[in-house]
Amino acid sequence: MAREQLQVLSALDSAKTQLYHFTAIVIAGMGFFTDAYDLFAISLVTRLMGRIYYHVEGHPKPGTLPPSVASSVTGVALVGTLCGQLFFGWLGDKMGRKRVYGMTLAIMVICSLASGLSFGNEARGVMTTLCFFRFWLGFGIGGDYPLSATIMSEYSNKKTRGAFIAAVFAMQGFGILASGIVALITSAAFDHAFNGPSYATNAVASTVPQADYVWRIILMFGAIPAALTYYWRMKMPETARYTALVAKNAKQAANDMARVLQVDIEAEQEKVEQIVQDTKNSFGLFSKQFARRHGLHLLGTTSTWFLLDIAFYSQNLFQKDVLTGIGWIPAAAKMSAIGEVFRVARAQTLIALCSTVPGYWFTVFLIDRMGRFKIQLMGFSFMTIFMFALAIPYHHWTLHENRIGFVVMYSLTFFFANFGPNSTTFVVPAEIFPARLRSTCHGISAAAGKAGAIVGAYGFLYASQSTDPKKTDAGYPTGIGIRYSLILLGVINFLGIIFTFLVPEANGKSLEEMSGENEEDETELPAATTSNRTVPV
Template identity: 60%
Template structure:
């Protein structure tokens, strides 16, 4: 490492893995557990909302359902809030400090999860409108967790395990998705038992059980619990040593904070800090930033945008694909709570055997294979399996082939998570300088949520109808999207095994390269001039 790097940063990079690293993973990871639960539990209850608040189609024998625009709003409004929250809290994380705004996100998530379950109104539209209002602000709090958790974990970790630690934080998203299915399945089962309602009785299909309105409210409000339990530990975390030293300019405080939570000895080196800060004092949209990191930012934003179109399309529309796959009964065959139970059960199974393992494969192999290879591999196999599903959709979407369909569908989830869904979260936390790390991660994540919004308001229209031709079209579109992500990955460099300062150029290594290149250029000009005079 370059000699002008600060001792506090070198100590963090070389520190052995300790108990506090595991504690930080849990504290940051519980935020992502809550994020995933809150974002994806809405898929398990949205059809119940349609039966409760919108009139039944007695003429067609179909139960009530949310109109397409209303369904898109209920599903997508939290994603709009998440995008906004990412940009706001990401910027605040660089301006005010990671720790100062870290607890606010959890409080906002706790309050809005409770309020979502208490949505009120004198009419169905009023209830849904109130729900959308609170879910926007719920998403706003969730958005803050992305850049802050990734940045905090990257700045705490040592360079040999940094990728695995950041990926482990993100892997808690898989746990959140599993629990969203498990909790919804348990709640709907308990209400079915309490009502003693027959699941398949012909006359009960169009009816809604008396207490069903409580079911979706309980599911949404339970999202407040993990956030509330984690709040105390989050506010007790010290500010990261990198922020305190590099941005606040207090190397002594950084050494004291990190020495208190990690078993390492750190020299303050206050006099060396001024030179380090002067070398890295350039704004986000400066020519120097664009020369060094412009292509990196294009790479992290485009790959996350393209990935989330596919990933959220899979997660948010699976409730519409399950009946086609034969994993759930059609709406007109079951009552409201049974439909909720079956959707939740199918979501739980897919998450347990497809989604969840992929996250932890990334944790296990990211330091061996590297971020770049895992991302390329994930995009490639997602494309392959989605092309197969799309091209053969009419043959696969039958009762006889439902397990083949389920296997292929599960593999797309596996390679999303043992692939770009994890690495797009890791890379922006490593590539950019300390002064703008949280902001750049926020910009990348916000582009991802823009892709999720495209899926919520665009791709869903192909799946809501249950039409096999439209679902086939959607799958082929998503396969093409993933292949584009494969090619944009080449804009992102490998980061494994290097310090954050070496990757970003904060240690002065990039300046030395630039000086050498200028020297070589000047030398070539001089030689050319001498050659010209000699020829003359």
């Protein structure tokens, strides 16, 4: 039997869309802008670093990062992100969302700057310090996932909650787009200044000394937007759900939300005490009660995020290799080092502008109409179809006259990743778990995703090194390695379809309805449910 909702929470659930909603989206979303910028900007400059620091004769592939170095530079931030998601997710439930929210942003700002200031001119020193700072950068980025999602879900009304959480995550698309634009502007400026417009011609490959500044500027720029929102992030009040249901301070929760909503709210301390003293609402993460109530839900959110990120990060971090493999980006020998950055950045920017960013905002506009389950199922389905359509006739797409078709279909996989599971896997874990475990469970789900990203980053790198002996392109991946990688990604997306059926539908329901925190009698609690079915547990 459901008990009467706290007045402060009812006010939040029924609140009309107000300025504070959009303010919260911008404040929380700017962290994700920085997250995406920092995580994906590295893919734009790895080739440039290879040509700067590994051009010596006798190196197996002069001018390219060794696979172990390339995977470390790309993957170390993902490892840091995984650790940060688990740590700050747990800390957000122990200390409160706001108290640790500023820590994550400060870490991101400091480590973004430090990454561009990596010490030395020799390969070993630069790469070692870069990996060190990018690990801690990832650690800060990781904390932003559970905290931003939880804060936005607990601030939102139940009618448009999905759109608001998805809008925070959609700032990732602008971060990816910004990384490409900054790389375009920086590389164009340096190339004109020192080489002439070699990005536009088949110039003889060259690496000017000033090229070392290019990758440093690109990486350091990510600190600026995060630093601009630090003050406003620290001014946000703690969420009412944490203050009331976890900290047990009804008066503070009522006062904070009365200021935000500009309405009178009664403090209901007795009702709060009744809720938190209920033994039903005191089970822990590793208890039988949690396993019975939310075990399948946690399996659904972790498995789908894990599978999605294998495909999503593989595509994003190594799209330059895929596009080189089909010949859309020319061979390195035909471009200067800085010109190559321009070409790669231009390809990433076009894909982000035409498919990645629109995909995020389709989710924002439709998630509260279609529901989370339908969007996730649709996204995984189309990603599966397009991956197989690219992989099975792969050599057909490498023909010059068919390359545009490949790029279009490849872009559609990004569109349906973002108008699909890449958005919904972020939204759902912030809606279905109890307030005292919400940040922790979101952190666990997100960490599972980053484990998938690590598998994708390292696995795709080594799988794509298998090249067709009939095709060579300055040592860059081409041919059969990429084809089989795309087939494998199609299989992974198909598994995502299956595990989506474990994910419950939260559309139109309050957070307390989804978590069962409003239920008075243990015997009346519903069984764990998926989107449209009841599953006995």
